Amino acid sequence: MPRYIWWLVGAALIVAPLLSGNRYFLYIATMVTILIPMALSINLTLRLGQLSLAQPAFMGIGAYTSALLVMNLGVPSGFAILAGGLLATLAAVVVGPIFLRVKGVYFVLLTYSFAQIVNLNFQYWTTPFGGNNGLFGIPPISYPGGDLISKNTFYFLLGLILTAISLYIMRRFEKSDSGMICDALNEDEMLCLALGSNALSWRIAAFACSALMAGISGGVYAFFIGFISPDSFGFQLSVDLIVMNVVGGVSSTFGPVLGSVIIVPLLELLRDARQYQLLVYGLCLLFFMLFCRKGLVSLVWRGLRRNSFGNA
Amino acid sequence: MLRVEGLSRRFGGLIACDEIRFSVMPREVFGIIGPNGAGKTTLFNVISGRFKPSAGRVTFEGRDVTGLSSDKIGRSGIGRTFQGVHMFREATVRENLRNAEVIARRHNPVAYLMRRKTSRNVGYDAICEAVGLTSHLDIVAGNLSYGVQKMLGIAMALVTSPKLLLMDEPVAGLNPSEKKSAGLLIRRLRDEFGITILLVEHDMPLVMSVCDRILVVSQGKPIALGTPAEIRAHPHVIDAYLGEDYEFA
Amino acid sequence: MISQILVNGVLVSLTYIIMALGFTLIFGIMRIVNFAHGEFYMFGAFALMILFDQVGLPFFAAVLISGVLTAALGMLCERLLFRRLVGEELPGMITALALSIILQSVALLMFGPADQSVARPYVGTWPIFGAVVPWDRTVVAIGAVLILTAFYLFMKFSRLGLAMRAVALDPEVSGLMGVEPGLIYSTAFGLASLLAGLAGALMAPVYTVGPAMGALPMLKAFVVVILGGLGSIPGAVLGGVILGLTDSVLATMLDSTVASIASFVVVLGVIVARPTGLLGRSI
Numbered sequence: 001m002p003r004y005i006w007w008l009v010g011a012a013l014i015v016a017p018l019l020s021g022n023r024y025f026l027y028i029a030t031m032v033t034i035l036i037p038m039a040l041s042i043n044l045t046l047r048l049g050q051l052s053l054a055q056p057a058f059m060g061i062g063a064y065t066s067a068l069l070v071m072n073l074g075v076p077s078g079f080a081i082l083a084g085g086l087l088a089t090l091a092a093v094v095v096g097p098i099f100l101r102v103k104g105v106y107f108v109l110l111t112y113s114f115a116q117i118v119n120l121n122f123q124y125w126t127t128p129f130g131g132n133n134g135l136f137g138i139p140p141i142s143y144p145g146g147d148l149i150s151k152n153t154f155y156f157l158l159g160l161i162l163t164a165i166s167l168y169i170m171r172r173f174e175k176s177d178s179g180m181i182c183d184a185l186n187e188d189e190m191l192c193l194a195l196g197s198n199a200l201s202w203r204i205a206a207f208a209c210s211a212l213m214a215g216i217s218g219g220v221y222a223f224f225i226g227f228i229s230p231d232s233f234g235f236q237l238s239v240d241l242i243v244m245n246v247v248g249g250v251s252s253t254f255g256p257v258l259g260s261v262i263i264v265p266l267l268e269l270l271r272d273a274r275q276y277q278l279l280v281y282g283l284c285l286l287f288f289m290l291f292c293r294k295g296l297v298s299l300v301w302r303g304l305r306r307n308s309f310g311n312a
Numbered sequence: 313m314l315r316v317e318g319l320s321r322r323f324g325g326l327i328a329c330d331e332i333r334f335s336v337m338p339r340e341v342f343g344i345i346g347p348n349g350a351g352k353t354t355l356f357n358v359i360s361g362r363f364k365p366s367a368g369r370v371t372f373e374g375r376d377v378t379g380l381s382s383d384k385i386g387r388s389g390i391g392r393t394f395q396g397v398h399m400f401r402e403a404t405v406r407e408n409l410r411n412a413e414v415i416a417r418r419h420n421p422v423a424y425l426m427r428r429k430t431s432r433n434v435g436y437d438a439i440c441e442a443v444g445l446t447s448h449l450d451i452v453a454g455n456l457s458y459g460v461q462k463m464l465g466i467a468m469a470l471v472t473s474p475k476l477l478l479m480d481e482p483v484a485g486l487n488p489s490e491k492k493s494a495g496l497l498i499r500r501l502r503d504e505f506g507i508t509i510l511l512v513e514h515d516m517p518l519v520m521s522v523c524d525r526i527l528v529v530s531q532g533k534p535i536a537l538g539t540p541a542e543i544r545a546h547p548h549v550i551d552a553y554l555g556e557d558y559e560f561a
Numbered sequence: 562m563i564s565q566i567l568v569n570g571v572l573v574s575l576t577y578i579i580m581a582l583g584f585t586l587i588f589g590i591m592r593i594v595n596f597a598h599g600e601f602y603m604f605g606a607f608a609l610m611i612l613f614d615q616v617g618l619p620f621f622a623a624v625l626i627s628g629v630l631t632a633a634l635g636m637l638c639e640r641l642l643f644r645r646l647v648g649e650e651l652p653g654m655i656t657a658l659a660l661s662i663i664l665q666s667v668a669l670l671m672f673g674p675a676d677q678s679v680a681r682p683y684v685g686t687w688p689i690f691g692a693v694v695p696w697d698r699t700v701v702a703i704g705a706v707l708i709l710t711a712f713y714l715f716m717k718f719s720r721l722g723l724a725m726r727a728v729a730l731d732p733e734v735s736g737l738m739g740v741e742p743g744l745i746y747s748t749a750f751g752l753a754s755l756l757a758g759l760a761g762a763l764m765a766p767v768y769t770v771g772p773a774m775g776a777l778p779m780l781k782a783f784v785v786v787i788l789g790g791l792g793s794i795p796g797a798v799l800g801g802v803i804l805g806l807t808d809s810v811l812a813t814m815l816d817s818t819v820a821s822i823a824s825f826v827v828v829l830g831v832i833v834a835r836p837t838g839l840l841g842r843s844i
Contacts, residue, residue: 194392
């Protein structure tokens with residue numbers, strides 16, 4: 001019975017923005033769907049016991065690449081987004097072998113430095129990237145049925161598809177042997193090495209997957225907003241993603257989803273009262289770190305389990 | 313099968329291993345012993361790929377495996393067990409064994425995607441029976457007693473069908489009856505499974521009873537190599553252990 | 562030109578060094594990356610603004626009191642938040658991040674987002690080797706040197722300093738020797754916050770004071786610490802000097818953005834090739 005309720009809640013969350021016709025509501029909902037894959041992307045690295053602060057950089061690479069491809073070379077948007085994602089993945093595959101040998105705090109600092117370098121380059125090179133002012137006038141995606149579906153609805157649906165695919169991949173991964181192997185690497189890497197597992201290659205693969213998710217999110221984001229600047233892909237985004245994961249819960253795929261659904265609208269609602277926004281944010285993060293480190297998902301699951309026993 | 317030549321390993325100014333050489337014959341149980349601080353563990357770690365040697369060569373079945381990383385060594389057909397327990401605590405014994413096999417077979421994402429038929433699938437039953445885990449298959453690994461956990465470690469190494477098994481102090485922490493079973497197990501591994509075994513140990517009675525040949529190291533240098541009987545009577549060995557409370561029985 | 566670059570470089574490195582020392586102290590002893598370190602700097606600066614500008618205390622007294630207040634804040638945070646996280650790198654980092662956000666937002670609420678100026682206690686410049694040295698930065702430099710010397714003497718010769726170095730090397734053995742870890746953590750955090758607060762207070766009149774002013778010094782501190790080696794005090798000094806000079810050269814000849822890119826590339830290189838930094842011990 002309880003599981004049913006979650007499906008209903010999910011369906012309601014999806015249908016409500018569509019039915020309401022409220023542009024702002026749709027906008028927030030679309031941002032949620034774009035940020036869920038980002039939150040999942042950082043979650044993937046956390047599953048391997050490492051915190052990557054490079055995800056905004058991958059998102060930025062995806063965003064700038066797809067925008068520039070469409071604007072300067074006239075590539076169709078769909079291909080451009082894919083190309084952006086692939087370039088981000090390529091970046092991950094290039095730096096992965098170097099970064100992933102390092103563990104703990106140093107890995108965090110490495111990815112942080114990498115993200116800063118990428119971001120600073122977006123700021124410095126005004127010629128392709130538009131510098132601090134960013135890229136304006138990114139043409140929206142042209143899609144069939146332009147009369148039936150409004151632009152906002154289209155992007156929401158696109159975001160939903162993106163989220164659904166990311167969720168599907170993450171769930172399949174979680175339950176499959178590759179998920180088991182990654183968990184094993186996190187729990188006891190020495191044992192896995194002794195058994196002959198090429199631990200580094202698995203870490204690179206996971207890192208590359210997370211970069212792909214981030215890169216594609218970036219592409220969709222670019223077309224959705226129509227304007228990108230280095231500000232959007234900085235450390236603040238990493239903080240947001242961390243908060244989503246801490247609040248939602250790291251150990252389950254639904255944790256980041258729950259976290260995004262809560263945090264993204266919260267940030268938007270408080271946008272006018274920026275000082276309060278930050279304060280609430282920081283207090284939330286602190287509260288969860290101190291008292292509920294496993295995130296909301298752990299509370300929810302516990303509630304679910306209790307219910308099933310009660311019903312049984 | 314395994315040949316070690318001129319193997320040395322330095323840590324800064326300290327020479328942990330100094331020009332060690334020996335060969336392990338196929339289907340042999342080869343033991344390495346020595347007083348504390350002799351460099352046995354370092355030697356073991358160099359062979360198993362944890363450290364690179366400062367000098368020397370290690371050859372396995374004719375292939376040069378010197379300085380290879382531990383996972384490459386694992387894939388070459390050399391398995392290893394650990395002194396402490398390494399296992400997946402929250403999973404059952406059965407799951408542990410299955411996971412070990414999958415981890416070994418699908419050793420990188422490319423191998424994962426190319427779903428090769430599991431050709432090297434030694435039946436778990438034979439392994440479990442030999443190691444003594446058959447009655448524990450559905451117990452969570454973390455709940456097992458230490459002795460059984462060590463057996464699980466051995467079973468997991470066996471799941472990869474190694475030709476050579478490196479054992480790091482296999483009986484450390486076991487009670488006397490467990491030690492006896494371990495000794496019998498090691499013999500069985502050689503006799504029935506055809507595995508060559510190289511072990512590092514402190515427990516003299518076990519080493520003397522189980523090994524075909526023994527290498528004695530002291531202060532990083534090899535001081536004797538021979539059968540248990542030869543070692544027992546070797547003057548250098550007795551010198552090295554003088555002052556230590558060892559039974560050679 | 563060159564002498565001006567050198568002078569600028571030296572002046573700026575001194576601030577970096579003070580910040581780096583605090584940062585490395587906390588990491589070396591508690592294994593926590595204190596993301597809020599910049600906010601302690603900011604706290605010190607605002608404290609000075611209130612004490613010097615509004616209350617009207619003499620400059621050096623205001624600086625000292627600001628430092629002490631920051632130290633108190635640091636010790637409070639350590640006791641409430643960080644003591645339970647000692648050794649847990651990731652949670653420690655994230656908690657520090659949360660603290661940083663909270664402190665920034667409190668500053669925003671109290672003082673508003675705009676940068677504010679503090680009255681300058683010293684104006685004018687003096688020449689050296691063809692370069693121009695502003696007096697206010699000279700005061701900062703003198704203050705920094707005094708702080709550094711005091712810090713060095715404390716760490717080298719006081720019992721507490723010795724105990725701290727012991728805990729950084731081996732907490733377990735230190736505990737067995739009778740060193741009480743709680744005291745050490747409080748002292749480390751308090752000392753680090755003191756340094757950050759003093760640096761912030763000294764620098765407050767030089768530029769402007771604002772809630773986000775801690776971000777850049779924090780960044781520089783972390784680059785210096787990586788370069789010089791986590792947990793190494795001479796490393797922090799050496800790293801600070803190198804970074805200060807490099808920043809000065811690059812910022813003058815090219816662009817401050819390029820200077821920042823260069824420092825991050827250096828960080829990458831150092832972590833990958835030599836994680837212990839120039840002078841650090843192996844972790």
